[in-house]
Amino acid sequence: MEIAGAMDFSDEWKSLFPINASCTPPLLLSGSSAESILGPLIFNPKPKTLIHLYSSDSLLPPLNPHPNLSLPRFIVTSTHDAPVLPSTASSVSSIFGSEQQNDATSTLIYNRLEFLKYPNSNSVIVFFPTGGNSEQVGFLVLHVKVSDVDVQLDNNDDIFKASTGFSYRILRISANQVANSVFRTSKSTGNSFSAIGCILVYTMYSIYWFVVGIKTLDSSLERPSLIGMGGKKFKTCSIVHACWNPHIREECVVLLESGGLFLFDLEPYFKSHSSNANVKGKRLRVPWNDSVNSIEGIWLSCEFSWHPRILIVARSDAVFLVDLRLDECKINCLVKVEMLQLYVPAEKEQILAFTKASSDGFYFVLASGSFLALCDVRKPMVPVLQWAHGLDRPSYIHVVSLSKLRSHSKDSAFNSASESGFCIILGSFWKSEFNMFCYGSPLPTPTGSIVSKLSKTFRTLYAWELPSEFMLSGHECHCGTCLLREELSKDALPEWIDWQQKKEIVLGFGIMENDFSSLIFESDEFGGFTLIRLMSSGKLELQRYYASWVSVKNVEYCLEKSTHLENHLLYTLANEEYKFPRRFKYLKLDYLCGNLNGNLTELLVAKLKKPCNGPQGKESFSQEAHEILCEKLNACGFGRLRSSSANSAVFNDVSLPASIHEVALKRLWAGLPLEVLQLAFSSYSESLEVLVDDKWVALEFLDVPDLLQLPPFVLRKSSHRSNKWSKKVQRSDAIVGPVLPLTVLLVVHEFRNGCSNLEEKQGRFSAEEELIQQCNEVMQVAREIAVAASGSELHNNHAVSLADDREETWVGSPKPKPFVLYHPVANNCSTMAHVQGRAVNRDKIFDTLISHVREEKCCTSDKTESVGKEMFDDLCPVELKFDTPVKTFGPRGLKAFNVLKRQLSNWQERFDPYKEFQSKFEKG
Structure with a gap:
């Protein structure tokens, strides 16, 4: 009992119970008693406060418009024989790690908006990537006035742009406020440039710096401008994250995917007041040893801690404190992902997002696939607070003071809670899901009191109420009718279309300063904040949010909401309209559909039983084409009469390495009688034309080559003409083909042999089963003529020598050429593992290869070159x-x-x- 009591009063023990994962979390303030102290912690968009600021195609990201399936959806849609549940597909895909980083999800990980405030002014600069490949820095200025906001653009009524000099896609922009400095940009005109801050811009392999300032033209006109300070390229490793030093404003640090850290100093640039100064950088010597630098871990982010030479570096499996104050760097582990797995059955729990939680540098926040944790650098390996967030792979995380979210309020009863509370915004732009997690002291104390000052050093933090949903776009209505309507709209979309490309989502956002909001909107009862967001439709919007006790449904939007998702494709549309007429062709592909559905035999037999009264049925095939085919087959060893020599001819035709599947196909082609082959190979003059738009169009086929081969003549040149004859390219009499697929010819052959029961289920002919049988026979022939030669052992070398045929099993045929049957080293299994008795594994008929051995020529005494x-x-x-x-x-x-x-x-x-x-x- 004493141990249990001690555990109950331990903060470390309490922090192991995540909010939303246990019935009564010990570190949760909730209920009616807490409401009277904490105040409302739910934020709803205020009706009739939406202001459209600006819209342009320059605000859109150039994402790939082509459809692609994610790995879970590919698994679900690619297994028709044995359906897979979505949950099973997700669990299978999780084994292979994260998805590709060159898709829309990787582009929308970061917030696309960044703000920089004008000093001593009611103006703010909004930065965002722009350009055909998001390779330029776009920006505009918002001038806040009483009840209005003016947008300042360039002289062409377009956004301001600054180029990095390269075409690499910008991943993130980070702004930093610096002391005012004046740069003289032109001696003749006297134009000056007053710096108000700087930004860093990084792509996958490079980082660039710009000075942000106000350019004065002719002592009257002012406009924002960017001056490049240079950049740095990393050729071997990509950039994971870059951030400014909050203690030394002119410094920034860069984290690479290898774990390498680089520190850059911009102070010489500002001291010289010249744009010709160079940015100094150095590599920080951080000894990541084998125990720290895990092979499976992926580096995520880095931030400065409470000292300018102490860093917090996050990886997918751990968080480290890097102390660079002394000559020898010290590394301490702050968090291991194992401490978040107490309530997670999955073994692949990873850290997905990381950020600093307060300006003092002690607290930081991280999010895994299941949990959100607030941690303290002074308490390693023990979280301060935990939540079960319930979001799908969150990638964005941001911490903001509650006083900023509940500013400009009429009721001052909760000002103390607002000053001591914080809010974590966690979610994903691509998934369009965001939640708010509020926390703070157990009992808010008046600001400035002794208790308040002492609690800032070491204090127990509590979660304030349960997490609430943050309607970032302001257009959602999460009533049952709207949720059901949206889910039905998603299900109606084709499998290769992501619903995010059909719905208007938020690509970036920022919260305006409190003094700016008070100029535009009136005060709310419990306070609120003003949000600026960038929509996927290319619109920049401003909307007011207010604090409330309950989540309010957006009834106005609910009534106007359409029953289908609208088109908001996330890529830049072309400026020119589509010039060509849109015409749709409908083709009746009944034979292809029958082959895919497994009922080709029934369809063909039904067609063959019907007499053909058209002109096609009376046409006879060319005798010349018949003779040419006979000559080619005779030259390859095939006479008109089929015999056991067909096996020898097929194997002798294998010059380059061919799979068992390819040899079986050749055997099927070569085994067809000439009457059936006449249907597959004919001259262009015999080829029928297709009626398209009331015009007869000739079909395109490949010529039968002169090089001795068996059908289907794999090694041949491409055609030299299009599907239309012209004066320059006349209709030739060359033999072309195949004009019919093998599956059709096999069914026709069986029908000609008098098999009247092809349509019956018991005796139904299957071209696929015929191919599998041929593969078994090819392997059987190979095993019959295989003998141990040159001391080769099958089990050890994965190879079978077919060189000696002492029993001469091929009657009436010359001794075959030496063969090798082998399996490539790309597969770990041996060749014998693919053969079970006399049957070949269907999945392995493509990677068991057979090939000729080149004959050695006799050496003569006269050596000629x-x-x-x-x-x-x-x-x-x-x-x-x-x-x-x-x-x-x-x-x-x-x-x-x-x-x-x-x-x-x-x-x-x-x-x-x-x-x-x-x-x-x-x-x-």
Whole structure:
């Protein structure tokens, strides 16, 4: 009992119970008794306070408009035979880590708006990325007046722009207020530039600095301007985060994905009052050892702590305190992700967002996939507060004083709570979800009292009420009808369209200063704040929020809301309208649909049973095309009569490495009678044309090559014409094809053999099963002619020598060429693992390869230098074929060939997969 009592009164023990994850969290102030002290902590958009400031395509991010599926949605939509639940797909995708960073989600991680206040003025500069690739810094000025806001643009009524000099996409902009400095920009005109601050802009691999100021033209006109101070490129590692030093305003630190830290000093620039000064930077020697620098950890962010040489660096699995005050850097672990996994069953819990929580540098906030934690650098490994946030992969986190959110109030009863309280805004721009988490002292004390001063050093912090939803866009209505309507609209969208591209979402926001808000709006009962937000439709808006006891439904928007999501595609639209007429063609692809659905046989048999009364049925095939096909098949070893020599011909046709699937396809093609092949290969004069827009258009096919091959003639040149004949390109009589797919020909062949029960379920013919059977037969033939040669062992070398055929199983055929059957090293399993008895695994028929071994030519006493195609024989262990006339090389050609041959040999010796590939042939 004594231990339990001690644990009950321990702050460390209480902090282990997350808010929203336990029934009665010990560090939660809630209920009617707390309301009378804390005041209202829910913020709703105030009706009829929305002000449209500016709209332009320059405010839109250039996201990829092409549809793409996320990994969970790909898993769900790609498994039709065995449906997968969305929860299962999400759990599977989580094993592979985060998704690609070059999509819309990675672009919308950061807040796209950044504010810098004019000193001693009611004006603020708003910065944001702009340009075709967000490679420029765009900005405009908001001049706050009584009940109004003026937007200052450039002379062309467009936003101000400043270029970094490169086309790299800007990821984030950070502003910093500095002391006023005057720069002389022109001696002849006397124009001056008064600096009011500076900004840093970083892309994936570079960072740039700008001085922000007011340029005075002709002693009368003032306009904001940016002057570049230079930049730094990192060639080997990308930038993860960059931040200003709050203690020394002219310094900033950069964190790389490798964990490297760089400190840059802008003080020489401001001291010289010249734009020619260089920004000094140095690498901070932080000894990340193996225990700290985990392979799985991903560096996230960094912030300055309570001292200008103490940093807080966050990674996906831990948070570290880096002390650089002495010559030897000291690293202490503040947080491990394991301490957040007490209530999480998943093993892959990671830190997703991090930021500093107060100006003193002691407190910081981090968010994982499930929890939000408030921590103190003075209490390592123990969170001060925890919440179960319930958000989907939050990426944005920001801490703001409650006095800023409840400013300009009529009722002063809760001013003490406002001064001592804070609010954490957590969410995701891409998911369009944000929540507010309020916290502060257990009992707010009057500002300036002794108790208040002592509590700022070491104090117990409590969560104030449960988290509340933050309607950032101001347009949501979360009543049951609106939520159901929105979910139904999402389900109606195609699988490759993200609903975020159809709905207007917020891309960035900022809270105006309290003195600015008082000029525009009247005071509220319990106070409020004024929000400036950037919408995905390219609009910059301003709206007032007020503190309330309950979340109020947006009835006005609810009544006007459409039943479907609107189009707000998140990419810059082209300035020109689409010039060409929009025409839609509808094709009847019944055969393709039948093949995909597995009922091609029934469809074809039903068509074949119907007599053809059209002109196509009376046309006869060209006798010349028939003879050409016969000659090509005879040259490859196929006579008119099929026999066991077909196996030998198919294997002898394999020159380059081919899979079991490819050999089986060739065997099916070569096994078709000439009457059926006549349907697949014909001349252009026999090819039917298609009626498109009342015009007959010729179809496009490939010519049958002169190089000896079996159908479907894989090695051939591309066509030299389009689908329209012209005076320059006349209609030729070349043999082309295949004009029909193999699956159709197999069904026609079975139908011609008199199989009348093809439509019946019991005797239904399947082209897919026929292919699998052929793959089994190809493997069986390979195993029958496989003998141990040259001491090769199948189990050890993944290779089978087909060189010796002592039993001469191919009757009536010459001895086959040496073969090698092998499996690439890209797969960890052996070749024998893909063969079970006499059947081949369906998933492995594509990566079990078979190939010829090039025949060694007899060496003669007269060594003559090769000048023809034979000089390429020793470049590759497989047999090479050339579909080109024989040419001889001169002295210059031989010299160039020898240089290229040496380079190829060097590459072959260094490339391990090729060496492994070549060893199969040597052992065979």
